[in-house]
Structure formats: structure tokens, C-alpha cells
Amino acid sequence: MIYLDAAATTPVRREVLEAMWPLLTSEYGNPSSHHTVGESAARVLGYARTLVATELNCKPADVVFTSGGTEADNLAIKGIALARPKGRHILASAIEHPAVLETLDYLKRLHGFRVTLLPVTSEGLVREEALREALDPETTLCTIMYANNEVGTVQPLASLAAMCHEQGVPFHTDAVQAAGWLPLDTTELGVDAMSISGHKLGAPKGCGVLYVRSRLPLEPLVHGGGQERGRRSGTENVAGAVAIATALRLAHQARTEHSAASVARRDHLVRTVLEGVDGAVLTGHPTQRLPNIASFCFPGASGEAILLELERAGVVSSSGSACAAGASEPSAVLLAMGLEAEVAQTALRLSWTAATSDAEIALAARAVVSSVRTVQGIGSRA
Numbered sequence: 001m002i003y004l005d006a007a008a009t010t011p012v013r014r015e016v017l018e019a020m021w022p023l024l025t026s027e028y029g030n031p032s033s034h035h036t037v038g039e040s041a042a043r044v045l046g047y048a049r050t051l052v053a054t055e056l057n058c059k060p061a062d063v064v065f066t067s068g069g070t071e072a073d074n075l076a077i078k079g080i081a082l083a084r085p086k087g088r089h090i091l092a093s094a095i096e097h098p099a100v101l102e103t104l105d106y107l108k109r110l111h112g113f114r115v116t117l118l119p120v121t122s123e124g125l126v127r128e129e130a131l132r133e134a135l136d137p138e139t140t141l142c143t144i145m146y147a148n149n150e151v152g153t154v155q156p157l158a159s160l161a162a163m164c165h166e167q168g169v170p171f172h173t174d175a176v177q178a179a180g181w182l183p184l185d186t187t188e189l190g191v192d193a194m195s196i197s198g199h200k201l202g203a204p205k206g207c208g209v210l211y212v213r214s215r216l217p218l219e220p221l222v223h224g225g226g227q228e229r230g231r232r233s234g235t236e237n238v239a240g241a242v243a244i245a246t247a248l249r250l251a252h253q254a255r256t257e258h259s260a261a262s263v264a265r266r267d268h269l270v271r272t273v274l275e276g277v278d279g280a281v282l283t284g285h286p287t288q289r290l291p292n293i294a295s296f297c298f299p300g301a302s303g304e305a306i307l308l309e310l311e312r313a314g315v316v317s318s319s320g321s322a323c324a325a326g327a328s329e330p331s332a333v334l335l336a337m338g339l340e341a342e343v344a345q346t347a348l349r350l351s352w353t354a355a356t357s358d359a360e361i362a363l364a365a366r367a368v369v370s371s372v373r374t375v376q377g378i379g380s381r382a
């Protein structure tokens with residue numbers, strides 16, 4: 001089986017598991033306990049926080065460990081919006097993950113916030129002019145994802161953040177898909193808050209990070225024992241913190257090399273599919289895109305049927321985001337990019353890890369071509 005659904009989740013890396021193991025077995029203390037076992041756990045947690053801060057080029061106090069990307073997005077958006085006395089207007093791109101869009105909907109319904117969703121180009125880039133026009137004196141926060149989870153388009157974060165800062169508006173980014181593939185230097189990106197999820201980069205499910213500038217007021221969502229400087233109560237997941245710190249460090253060490261190899265694989269895959277299937281469309285930006293996501297539409301062929309045919313051929317993939325998979329609604333991301341609903345229903349997303357080989361991608365590329373042709377009724381089953 002060739003697993004090409006890494007944007008949904010990835011396997012835990014061996015080095016990550018090895019780093020976690022002692023923290024689950026012999027060094028299992030509660031960091032709040034006042035004895036040697038607890039103090040040792042607190043030291044390990046501090047070490048993990050410092051490692052993450054080094055990777056993100058921020059202060060350890062800016063790092064809040066969470067249960068994943070969804071919680072990090074919720075904490076950033078609700079936490080910043082509810083803590084700021086100024087304004088009740090939030091800006092976001094129209095192609096955010098549901099973890100962001102549903103949080104905005106909550107703030108709209110229960111707290112009277114006004115939300116403006118910024119339009120994107122047909123390639124999935126936020127229109128900078130639209131952001132400039134939408135910023136107003138009431139704007140309290142702007143949240144724009146680093147890289148899209150369905151089509152892989154990468155936003156020019158630094159310039160978008162700078163535009164917001166000119167108006168004194170803090171900027172949050174959902175970097176869940178970008179982590180491991182793109183630079184995460186928070187100072188260079190100029191972001192005030194950034195969400196990362198462990199299970200997308202070789203750590204287990206249930207661990208995440210919210211970077212949030214420690215001077216930015218943040219209303220906590222979870223109240224209790226005051227852990228994480230009062231920003232996220234609950235006994236800390238020390239093993240999870242070490243896992244995400246280790247995964248970030250490993251990804252960072254090999255990022256340049258892995259990204260270049262992955263871009264070559266992606267481009268081979270895209271070429272093979274576009275040449276092999278009449279009418280196939282690459283969705284997202286042709287170059288400003290993640291190295292590990294290739295996404296297509298195949299007008300006239302059902303996306304669900306392609307998925308099934310492809311799985312029969314030994315390749316596991318997705319028709320869009322994990323959350324949207326299985327739903328018969330066309331992808332809101334593709335609709336926001338201007339695709340017709342009928343075309344959006346034919347979407348296929350292929351995504352992989354740095355461990356996926358050239359041979360696997362080459363095999364998968366051929367399998368996509370034959371599967372789509374089978375669904376279109378113009379080829380025999382591979």
C-alpha cells in the first residue's frame with residue numbers, strides 16, 4: 001500500500017517514539033508535583049519548550065502546549081479576540097480550515113463579532129488588495145493560514161502580517177500543514193501567533209503548539225490549575241511536548257534537503273497526471289505550493305469513484321481535507337477559488353511525507369492516470 005494522505009495524518013517517527021518512551025514509563029511525573037519525580041518532569045517540559053522556541057525563534061514563554069492544531073487555532077482566535085478591548089471585527093481568508101472558520105462562527109453567534117472572509121484568487125492566494133480594504137479601525141485580529149490543507153497554496157505571510165501591523169492589528173497563522181516543510185521563524189514571518197499540530201509531522205495525535213507573543217493578552221479557554229502560565233490549564237502532556245519538539249527539530253534539520261527532493265517528486269507526479277489524463281486540472285498555485293501536496297480535479301469523473309479505484313490499485317489518498325472527506329458537499333476551498341461545484345466534486349488530493357520514495361510517487365502517478373481513465377470509462381483497470 002502506498003500512503004498518500006499525509007496531510008490527514010502521518011506515522012510517528014521512530015526517534016520521536018524513542019524520545020517519548022521514558023516519559024511514559026519511568027519518568028512519568030506530574031510537572032506540578034513538589035518532589036523529585038515531578039521536578040524531573042518539569043525540567044523535561046522546560047527542555048521541550050526551549051527546543052520548540054529555538055525552532056520558532058521565539059522565547060520559551062511564547063510557547064503554549066496544546067492538544068493539537070484545532071485547540072491551538074481556537075485558543076489563538078478566541079483567546080486574542082476576547083482579550084482585546086478594541087474592536088469586534090476579525091479578518092480571515094475564505095479558505096481556512098474548519099478549526100478556524102467554525103471558531104469565527106462561534107465568535108459571531110455568541111459574542112457579536114463581525115467576520116470578513118477575504119476572497120482568494122483562482123490559485124488560492126489571498127488578494128492583498130482585499131486585505132488592505134477590509135482592515136478598519138474596528139479590526140481586532142487577522143488570521144490567515146500559512147499553507148492550505150487541500151490545495152497546498154502557500155500565502156505570502158510576511159507581507160500580509162506587515163499590512164496588518166501597520167494598522168496595529170495582530171496576526172495569527174494556522175501553520176499546521178506548513179510545519180516541517182516551510183520556515184517557521186516567527187520573527188522573520190512577523191506573526192504574533194502560530195498554530196502547529198504534532199500528528200502532521202511525525203509526532204502522535206493529541207499534541208500541538210500555539211506560539212503566541214507572551215505580551216499579547218490571551219483569554220484562556222480551559223480554566224483550572226493555571227498550567228502554561230495560566231493560558232492552558234490541565235496536567236501537561238510531557239511526552240507529547242517532547243514528541244512535537246523532537247519532530248520539529250528533526251524536520252528542521254533536514255528541511256532544505258527534504259523539500260528539494262519532495263518538490264522534484266511533486267513535479268514528476270503533476271507532469272505525469274496532467275500528461276496522462278485529458279482535461280486534468282492542477283488546483284492551487286503552480287509554484288507557491290507545499291512540496292508534499294498535489295491536488296487535481298478531473299472534470300467528468302467522480303472524486304469518490306477515483307478514490308475507490310485508486311485504493312484498489314494500492315494507493316490511499318483523499319478527496320480533500322480529512323474533515324470534508326466522505327461528505328458529498330463540494331469543497332468550500334475549491335468553490336472559494338472559483339471552481340464550479342461540479343468540477344469541485346472531482347477533487348483528488350495526494351500528500352506524502354519526507355520518507356515517501358521516488359519509486360512510490362512514480363508508481364502512484366501511473367496508478368492515478370489509469371484509475372481516472374477507468375472511472376472515465378476510457379481505460380482498462382490497472
Ligand code: PLP
Nearest residue numbers: 068069070097099149176177197
Ligand atoms: N488546520 C489545518 C490547516 C489542518 O489541516 C488541520 C488538520 O487537518 C487542523 C488545523 C486541525 O489539526 P488537528 O488535527 O491537530 O486538530
